[in-house]
Amino acid sequence: MGAFIVIVEDEEDILELIEYNLEKEGFDTMGFTSTKNVSQLLEEEEVDLLIMDRNLPGVEGSEFVGQMREVGVETPVIYLTAKNKESDIEEGFERGGDDYITKPFNMKELILRLKAILKRTQKDKTEGKVVYRDITLDLGSRELFIEGKNIELTKLEFDLLHTLISNQNIVLDRDYLLEHVWGGDAIYQDRTVNVAINRLKEKIDAEKSKEYIKTVRGVGYTLC
Amino acid sequence: MGAFIVIVEDEEDILELIEYNLEKEGFDTMGFTSTKNVSQLLEEEEVDLLIMDRNLPGVEGSEFVGQMREVGVETPVIYLTAKNKESDIEEGFERGGDDYITKPFNMKELILRLKAILKRTQKDKTEGKVVYRDITLDLGSRELFIEGKNIELTKLEFDLLHTLISNQNIVLDRDYLLEHVWGGDAIYQDRTVNVAINRLKEKIDAEKSKEYIKTVRGVGYTLC
DNA sequence: AGACTCTGTAACCATTTTGTTACATAGCCC
DNA sequence: GGGCTATGTAACAAAATGGTTACAGAGTCT
Structure with missing residues (x-):
């Protein structure tokens, strides 16, 4: 205090x-x-x-x-x-x-x-609101808005998008994501990231044919 | 209070x-x-x-x-x-x-x-009143009104609703609620929050089929 | 004392979420 | 194009999570 x-x-x-x-x-x-x-x-x-x-x-x-x-x-x-x-x-x-x-x-x-x-x-x-193009993440209410439209996300999806969005234009590799989104202790396959990313993609790209998350072959993913 | x-x-x-x-x-x-x-x-x-x-x-x-x-x-x-x-x-x-x-x-x-x-x-x-949508919490007399209708709450329920209402639109996790509603010293299970929330829900949602308290899976609860 | 209320805990179940695996597909090099 | 690897996809199983109910202990009221 x-x-x-x-x-x-x-x-x-x-x-x-x-x-x-x-x-x-x-x-x-x-x-x-x-x-x-x-x-x-x-x-x-x-x-x-x-x-x-x-x-x-x-x-x-x-x-x-x-x-x-x-x-x-x-x-x-x-x-x-x-x-x-x-x-x-x-x-x-x-x-x-x-x-x-x-x-x-x-x-x-x-x-x-x-x-x-x-x-x-x-x-x-530390929190507040994060904006990227027409994506808005409200960290308080944990809501995602794309073009003002509310899209439901699970906890994992939200956290994942959060890390992506706060590192926009930077390619994040799977290890980084595992450590930051999933947390350091437990050990996961890196295919886990893969699937999670795609589940997220499905939700946010579904809205438009826009592609927000770009996969960088051999490295990882980025929002750009 | x-x-x-x-x-x-x-x-x-x-x-x-x-x-x-x-x-x-x-x-x-x-x-x-x-x-x-x-x-x-x-x-x-x-x-x-x-x-x-x-x-x-x-x-x-x-x-x-x-x-x-x-x-x-x-x-x-x-x-x-x-x-x-x-x-x-x-x-x-x-x-x-x-x-x-x-x-x-x-x-x-x-x-x-x-x-x-x-x-x-x-x-x-106006002192000592917190309002959210058609919910009014009178902090002085510790009474709850929904659409003008008085609903009896126990001390715990009142405090819980009070915390929720003063952090409306923000998802509060169980730790936060335990600390603020139950008080920092004693140790409780986080399922305790769970049950308390649902007992509260029962009372305030009973009135209408409206859903005031939203549970955010994997995180906590919020009034939104 | 007995009935009652409040509240924490445990148990059970349904549902959602998530990790993993297997397989299909796409990209890239030669 | 062939071969290789990386990635996407779908399906499945495991785990996590939360709602619900029941129960017990504490405290209170009569």
């Missing part, structure tokens, strides 16, 4: 309350009563999560986050908001915020959501 | 009994044997409900609540009272208390009323 969390909240007692509780949970925190200095911090340091009051005097919290997004800051955000109108909530999400929580709030609830987000974003760091 | 409930009761065994049962229901509790420190807590933290003995040595419970109301604390109260004379009851209501229950009392009855109150007071808050 030990994530670094920045909190922006103008009411000092609330700020302290949050900091106190988060630190008790083992997080590193830094609190601000305004967005001053925060942008610099977000750009320069690795901040894992931002807790942001939406109703700051002066700048709108979501406005601020919007600006951050434009300069490439991806830090997930939990908004604290006294408002609970749906429009506001939606707006928050539209701007790329990850969650919101309405004041007054329950500390346990905040910590719970916060942990959920950290977990998710940590996952997303 | 659940609502935060503060209990003030000078008889320690009763206090513990209540705390134990409420926590079993998934609520966060904090118990006190006197009103000392309670006022501060009520002012600073978001307490969802106060359970208050009316016959505390020293301060009258309702007296205390009255003082709290004067400084703007709106926390709903359930009084525990050995008396059941009408005059006392009326007085309790006059002072702004929300409900009373006479000792000795039935724990189920207490929880029932408590949930009713939480539901009422948290109805208009």
Whole structure:
């Protein structure tokens, strides 16, 4: 754990309350009563999560986050908001915020959501979505879309396509695939790869006569 | 997670009994044997409900609540009272208390009323609600609604659905679920997840032939 | 104490997935 | 084209996986 969390909240007692509780949970925190200095911090340091009051005097919290997004800051955000109108909530999400929580709030609830987000974003760091031409692999839901059409894949097929797609234009030999898709310990024939590849081909080439997976004779397979 | 409930009761065994049962229901509790420190807590933290003995040595419970109301604390109260004379009851209501229950009392009855109150007071808050399609999880009262219909869930089922719903569209594997729903310390078989999921499925899919929880073979489960 | 609920575990079965094998086919060299 | 190898294909068997049910233990309520 030990994530670094920045909190922006103008009411000092609330700020302290949050900091106190988060630190008790083992997080590193830094609190601000305004967005001053925060942008610099977000750009320069690795901040894992931002807790942001939406109703700051002066700048709108979501406005601020919007600006951050434009300069490439991806830090997930939990908004604290006294408002609970749906429009506001939606707006928050539209701007790329990850969650919101309405004041007054329950500390346990905040910590719970916060942990959920950290977990998710940590996952997303290695995963997310992979795209290749008109193929899209959603690593979260483990879904494959070709030209927007959902195609069901088994676990093996998914993992195989995943490795292929993240090494597109590179020819992967059977040993590499066995090691990365099947896992290092067990021993398989290399014809296994063969069959697996073809089962995958059947599914994704069936859609169109397009050929996504190219076999490179004597070497292996590639997506190109 | 659940609502935060503060209990003030000078008889320690009763206090513990209540705390134990409420926590079993998934609520966060904090118990006190006197009103000392309670006022501060009520002012600073978001307490969802106060359970208050009316016959505390020293301060009258309702007296205390009255003082709290004067400084703007709106926390709903359930009084525990050995008396059941009408005059006392009326007085309790006059002072702004929300409900009373006479000792000795039935724990189920207490929880029932408590949930009713939480539901009422948290109805208009968007706070503590997670929504997915026509499923609504009320985190405050820990109730599930599907198309407005209330469906009873056990603690485990609720927590499981909560985790699924807060990670919608993401396939969660059994390890993740075990860790987050069951808690990290104890060790369980992963078939445990299996059975729990299906018990949950039975309840929420029973309503309609809709399939909310999708099992992703070889990986885990997801809400999508 | 007895009935009941909740929940973890085990057993059973159906189904899907996957590895292997055998054979057919295609590519490549001479 | 012949011969060789690599790859595709189909069929089969084994393994993995998950749904379902039954049961037992723990805890609770009456």
